[in-house]
Amino acid sequence: MPPGSVIPELGYDDVGEAAEWLCRAFGFRERLRIGDHRIQLHVGDGAVVVTDRGAARSTVMVRVEDADDHHERAEREGARVVSPPTDYPFGERQYTAEDFAGHRWTFSQSIADIDPADWGGTEVDVG
DSSP states (O other): OOSSSEEEEEEOSSHHHHHHHHHHHHOOEEEEEETTTEEEEEETTEEEEEEOOTTOOEEEEEEOSOHHHHHHHHHHTTOEEEEEEEEOTTSEEEEEEEOTTSOEEEEEEEOOOOOGGGTTEEEOOOO
């Protein structure tokens, strides 16, 4: 998972082209490639995730301590859950919800430290 508590996820039609342009134009550094649909970029002390999102052009990822408790609270307060808490092979437990205005939020809990090579990621820059 990239550093930072709040991580913007920006959708593009061509993930590789977008990441290359952002690195050239804004000085970001590529950190990790996940297939051809997702690239994590270093931005100073934080990160941006470039992703293929289709119609949803941007979402926000937020780190949480307990995805299940967070999910229960969000649902109780009226958030529309798009995807329930799920464990992923890259060591995160995540769920996605929409707020009252239709903005999408993915909440992520780190549950394991997994080598990206074990799930198909390609580590590019760990610095």
